[in-house]
Structure formats: structure tokens, C-alpha cells
């Protein structure tokens with residue numbers, strides 16, 4: 001069920017099946033601030049890395065964002081995060097970034 005995140009949409013019955021627990025959600029938000037923020041800004045309007053604000057992500061596919069975060073982007077400063085974030089956690093973060 002881990003790829004449920006890729007089937008965008010609230011109508012997907014499994015969209016919220018694998019939410020991180022509240023404690024982990026807090027850790028993930030801290031990570032977004034401190035780790036991602038150092039390159040993407042705080043709020044993440046862009047810096048060394050591109051903007052991760054909802055309007056910047058609107059035309060970007062979940063699976064490509066997920067791949068960028070999990071595996072990094074070779075040849076750029078974007079590092080892989082798969083050692084720190086599961087696929088589900090990454091999916092959750094992407095949904096958070098999409099919220100205004």
C-alpha cells in the first residue's frame with residue numbers, strides 16, 4: 001500500500017492509510033525547516049534549491065517529487081533522503097508541502 005500516496009486525491013481510500021504518527025510528523029516538519037530549509041528557504045520559497053511552495057508544485061507530479069526527495073538529483077546539490085525518510089513519510093511531506 002506504500003504507493004497509495006502516488007494515487008493523488010482525497011477520494012483514494014488509502015490516501016491516509018500510512019500517515020506517520022504525530023510525534024514523527026513533528027520530526028518531519030522540523031526536518032523540513034532545518035534540513036530542507038537550508039537550501040530551499042524558510043518558508044521554502046527557493047534558494048539554492050527551487051521553491052517548494054504549493055503554487056510551485058501545482059504542475060509537478062507526486063512521483064517525480066518523491067523520486068527527487070528519495071534519490072536526490074544526480075549532478076545537483078539535491079541529496080538523497082531515503083536513509084532518513086521512508087516512501088510513506090516522503091509522500092506525507094509532499095502532501096504537506098502542497099497545502100497552503
Ligand code: HEC
Pocket residue numbers: 031032035036037038039040048049050052060065066068069073076077078079081093
Ligand atoms: C544541499 C541543498 C539541498 C538540500 C539540503 C535539500 N535540497 Fe531539495 N533540491 C536542491 C536542489 C539544488 C534542487 C534542484 C535539483 C535540480 O536542478 O533538478 C532540489 C530539488 C528538490 C525537489 C524537486 C523540485 C522540483 O521542482 O522538481 C524537491 C521536491 C526537493 N528538492 C525537496 C527537498 C526536501 C523535502 C528536502 C529536505 C528533506 C531537500 N529538498 C533538501 C537542493 C537541496
